[in-house]
Amino acid sequence: MTTDRRVLVHADKASLAGAVAARFITKIIDILDEFDEAHVVLSGGSVNTDLMVAIRNSPAQTNVEWQRIHFWWGDERFVEKNSPDRNELQAREALLDHIPVDEAKIHPMASSDDIADLDEAAAAYARELAAFAPDAALYPRFDILFLGVGPDGHIASLFPGMQGITVRDATVVSVRNSPKPPPLRISLTLPVIQSADRIWLVLAGADKASALGLALAGASVDEVPVAGAEGRKRTVFFVDREAAAEVPENLIAPSY
Numbered sequence: 001m002t003t004d005r006r007v008l009v010h011a012d013k014a015s016l017a018g019a020v021a022a023r024f025i026t027k028i029i030d031i032l033d034e035f036d037e038a039h040v041v042l043s044g045g046s047v048n049t050d051l052m053v054a055i056r057n058s059p060a061q062t063n064v065e066w067q068r069i070h071f072w073w074g075d076e077r078f079v080e081k082n083s084p085d086r087n088e089l090q091a092r093e094a095l096l097d098h099i100p101v102d103e104a105k106i107h108p109m110a111s112s113d114d115i116a117d118l119d120e121a122a123a124a125y126a127r128e129l130a131a132f133a134p135d136a137a138l139y140p141r142f143d144i145l146f147l148g149v150g151p152d153g154h155i156a157s158l159f160p161g162m163q164g165i166t167v168r169d170a171t172v173v174s175v176r177n178s179p180k181p182p183p184l185r186i187s188l189t190l191p192v193i194q195s196a197d198r199i200w201l202v203l204a205g206a207d208k209a210s211a212l213g214l215a216l217a218g219a220s221v222d223e224v225p226v227a228g229a230e231g232r233k234r235t236v237f238f239v240d241r242e243a244a245a246e247v248p249e250n251l252i253a254p255s256y
């Protein structure tokens with residue numbers, strides 16, 4: 001599957017966000033040199049939100065042709081449109097409202113105001129993915145898919161020991177009893193996550209160390225979902241020192 005999986009360690013959470021932002025800007029400019037459009041999947045969570053703020057604050061971001069990028073989400077909390085819990089709202093406030101995006105290329109998952117039924121909302125996102133997929137594919141070719149990681153090892157809204165992480169025959173799942181509130185969510189499934197050319201996981205803090213260590217040591221995906229984060233071309237774990245505490249030394253690449 002993947003050709004490369006590496007861990008890049010930064011001193012702390014603040015330098016992590018700045019470093020990933022700089023790398024993202026460079027990489028997305030390269031991708032847009034090669035392709036007419038790019039597809040990027042955004043993540044919720046505090047570390048990824050800090051990253052989006054760092055992207056917006058980087059002087060280099062004015063060199064990105066933002067209107068050529070499609071933005072998708074890995075998961076969403078199924079709440080009202082204006083709820084501060086919405087990953088969409090957080091991403092808009094952190095980044096999307098501040099850059100010249102093409103609104104037709106922003107693909108949020110439905111809120112409970114848009115579609116009252118959770119399963120219908122998940123099905124609608126599957127249709128949206130298929131509508132922007134090449135040929136007969138079920139979803140676009142994602143250039144970069146960002147993920148946060150929970151202390152329990154969850155990615156997107158795929159939680160340990162729950163049904164969502166086992167789903168292989170759908171692109172989007174509804175989640176009804178998320179252990180992390182709010183309980184109702186929508187998530188991309190693991191096969192879609194693994195289809196991305198690049199998965200960039202961004203995580204910080206001592207409470208992530210055990211999940212990361214287990215994932216890299218080959219834990220089962222059902223028990224530690226982040227163990228299944230492997231993109232087609234490259235998978236990078238961007239972490240701070242605290243989160244790296246249980247990463248085997250031989251997997252740590254020099255960050256500078």
Ligand SMILES: O=C(O)[C@H](O)[C@@H](O)[C@H](O)[C@H](O)COP(=O)(O)O
Nearest residue numbers: 044045046047048148149150156
């Ligand atoms: O939907 C959610 O509840 C969050 O988006 C969640 O999946 C988050 O990405 C991780 O828990 C990491 O969060 P932090 O970056 O805040 O540690």
